[in-house]
Amino acid sequence: MxxxxxxxxxxxxxxxxxxxxxxxxxxxxxxxxxxxxxxxxxxxxxxxxxxxxxxxxxESSPEIILQRLVAGRHDLMPAEYLDRIGRIRGVTRKAGRLWGYFYDPAVQANYTLMVPRDRDLGQQEVVIGAGIARTRGVDVGDFLTFRSSDGRAFSFRVVDILEADAELVNADLLLVSEGTYRDFFGIPADRFTDIVLQVRNPSEVRKVAEKLTVLLPDARPILREEILRxxxxxxxxxxxxxxxxxxxxxxxxxxxxxxxxxxxxxxxxxxxxxxxxxxxxxxxxxxxxxxxxxxxxxxxxxxxxxxxxxxxxxxxxxxxxxxxxxxxxxxxxxxxxxxxxxxxxxxxxxxxxxxxxxxxxxxxxxxxxxxxxxxxx
Amino acid sequence: MIELDDVKKAFNQGRPNEFWAIRGVSLRVDANRITVLKGPSGSGKTTLLSMIGCLSRPTSGRILLRSRILSGLPERFLTEIRRKTFGFIFQQFNLVKGLTVLENVMLPAYPLGLDHQPLKEAALKLLGQFNMESKADSKVEWLSGGEAQRTAICRALINDPEILIADEPTANLDTRLSREFMAIIRDLKQQGKTVIVTSHDPVVFEYAGIDTVVEMRDGNLAEA
Structure with a gap:
């Protein structure tokens, strides 16, 4: 050996x-x-x-996202749909979401505007993603001005910059209050972008989605697992x-x-x-x-x-x-x-x-x- | 010690350029003797020597080493016999460039898996015997002809073989170095080695210490 x-x-x-x-x-x-x-x-x-x-x-996102379709296109979701969904067994929470895209000609980039669920923001306050902070060269306390869909100028004061940990998805994110969002995009108070539902038991998700399709025939449920896929x-x-x-x-x-x-x-x-x-x-x-x-x-x-x-x-x-x-x-x-x-x-x-x-x-x-x-x- | 019985060797057998280098040689080489195979270029000396040294096999005939038939052994056994029984000194010395003198000398012992320190000591001792100790760490390409040949001799002796085989060893040496080489060969015989040399150099085959001279011509023994 x-x-x-x-x-x-x-x-x-x-x-x-x-x-x-x-x-x-x-x-x-x-x-x-x-x-x-x-x-x-x-x-x-x-x-x-x-x-x-x-x-x-x-993983932390909702199990089901419900979108309304009109002629096969994504449309705004009436708030009354939340009531029409009512109580479905297995759904632990349901809420309307407000989000959309905004094109900033100054840097020729699209931002994602969103109303946060867990954060209260003032009328002129904005929280921005690290990507936007870098591109626009702004920091906390600085102001950002955007022109809305009807031509009015909106000035926002940056109150926070989102954590760099999840920058892959929040680099281009702008968080504003619900009032500001509706005013900026001209979205009526009884409309949401979509509805999210939380289902605790993963094996019930498909069943809940089926029930939603029956209850709201003009809506399309998108499952988290599909997004992952x-x-x-x-x-x-x-x-x-x-x-x-x-x-x-x-x-x-x-x-x-x-x-x-x-x-x-x-x-x-x-x-x-x-x-x-x-x-x-x-x-x-x-x-x-x-x-x-x-x-x-x-x-x-x-x-x-x-x-x-x-x-x-x-x-x-x-x-x-x-x-x-x-x-x-x-x-x-x-x-x-x-x-x-x-x-x-x-x-x-x-x-x-x-x-x-x-x-x-x-x-x-x-x-x-x-x-x-x-x-x- | 070594017996050759009607040994023949053909190259490119069965092809249009078939050539018989050895045409039926029977020969006996005794132990502890210096035997010289003498003859002109193309007479078959080197081919015969390579068969004796187990570097190649005869096309027909038998080669026996201490009554054991070598000619039919498979490659692996031939390699083992070659490693243990024979030491080779080639015409061009065939040292491995880029390696030191010491590394070249130790090279044939690598497949034996010996302990490094004793092997190194044995190699240095051999180099010392041939006044080459100071050159141990020199690269072989920096050596003179005489030094390169002494390195080749040390390499041939590292596994302490019984038989030393030298092919045209003085072809690249001047007369003084050729005589020095023959003195070394004589000393090795005195140490009990059997030496077989091919040469057409008179310094070799007229040397006083030679025991047998075998003359070859056109693949046959000249007297045959």
Whole structure:
């Protein structure tokens, strides 16, 4: 056993010195390999944490959102619908919501205006998302002026800036009082944007939704799980697009690795011949080359993954932000909680280290079965 | 010690460029002797030497080492015999560039999985015997021809083989270094080694310490 370990140690030592001797070639390979792992790992880590963050945020949102449809279009919800819903078994709370979009020509961006349920705001007070604060360059105590739908100017004093934790969804959010909201958009007092319902038992949600469809035929219930699923597929789709784009580079890398391995230099072939002539077995040579490949690929994998981790969780995934987060003007400053999924790491490992190993093993085997007497000729 | 019985070797057999390098050689090499295979270029010396050293197999005929037939053994066993029984000194020395003298000397022992410290000490001792200790940490590409050959000799001896095989060892050396090499060979014989050398250099085959000279021509023994 000890002999076996020592033998492997000698092989690794020799491999390391071989790598050092062909430093330029191996550094080039390591660089390209690391870059590929970095790109793939960045996309994986980023989309995964986006999905996770979206899920966490939506967990606190209501189970059902009820929207009224007129000719297939979303319309304002009459307040009397709250009474028509009445008491449905399983529904613990129901409330009308007021929210909408506002286009700010000053920065050419859309804001989301909303009336908060858990916060009382004065007539001229506004709470803004961190994205708006950044884009407009305002802070608490500053004023923001917007022109309403009927042309009147509304001045708001910023009383608070929303927490950066949930910036993914509140970057472009403006919270105003109910009175101000209705006045600003000209929405009558007996209308809401939609109705939200809380259902405590998850297995009752679908049943409640069915009852709502019967009670209010012109309304459409949207379930939280559907929103989650939509988010999930949107992020998966975007991840897919990026992966397709990266597919080309992966292929190029496989060709590159194959070329590097199959194009063993005359010097390397001669070296293999010498080793065999002085008593190394074919399996020793293959093992040595296997260690060489493992050292390169594991180093590249670790480096690439660590760089991707830093890029995503500490560098705000600067490279992929626009594609993966969405095509908004106000980009959320998004700092996801560092999180690594074991299965994802394993998948990435399989898609990067495995092709490299396959691409290199055959040419190495071909070189290692060279007749040892080749060095005599 | 080593017996060759009607050994033949063909290259590219069955193809239009088929070539018989050895055409039926029967030979006996005794232990603790210096045997020189002499002959012009293309006479088959190196091919015969590579078969004796288990670097290749004969196309037909038998090679026996202490009555054990080598010619039919599978590659793995041949490698093991090669590692334990033979030490090789090649014409071009075939040292691995980029490695130090010490690393080159230790290289044949790596597959044995020996403890590092005793192995290093053995290698340094060998280098000391050949006045190469001061060069232990030098890269082999910085060595002179004589130094490179002494390194190659140390490498050939690291596994303490019974038989030393040298292919045209003086081809890249001047007369003084060639004589030095022959003195080393004589000392090794005195230490109990069997040495087989191929050469067409008179400094080698006319050397006083040689026991047997076998002349070859066109793949056959000249006297045959």
């Amino acid at each position: 000890k002999k076996l370990i020592l033998r492997q140690k000698y092989l690794i030592d020799f491999t390391l010195s071989s790598l050092k001797r062909r430093l330029a070639k191996n550094l080039g390979l390591l660089l390209v390999y690391t870059l590929i792992v970095f790109l793939l790992a960045s996309v994986m880590l980023f989309t995964h944490s986006l999905r996770r963050e979206a899920g966490i945020i939506l 939509t988010y999930d597929s949107i992020f998966s789709w975007r991840q897919g697009i990026v992966f397709v784009l990266l597919g080309g580079s992966i292929l190029a890398f496989v060709i590159f690795a194959w070329d590097k391995a199959s194009g063993l230099s005359a010097e390397e072939k001669r070296e293999i011949g010498i080793l065999k002539a002085i008593g190394w077995e074919t399996s020793d040579v293959i093992r040595m080359k296997f260690w060489e490949g493992s050292i390169v690929s594991l180093t590249a994998f670790l480096l690439g993954f660590i760089l991707a981790y830093l890029h995503v969780f500490y560098g705000q995934a600067a490279l992929f932000e626009p594609v993966l987060k969405g095509w908004a003007v106000i980009y959320p400053s998004f700092n996801p909680t560092p999180f690594v999924d074991g299965l994802q790491v394993a998948t990435l490992f399989f898609f990067t280290v495995f092709p490299y190993t396959v691409a290199t093993i055959i040419p190495i085997w071909q070189a290692s079965i060279t007749d040892p007497d080749a060095v005599m000729r």
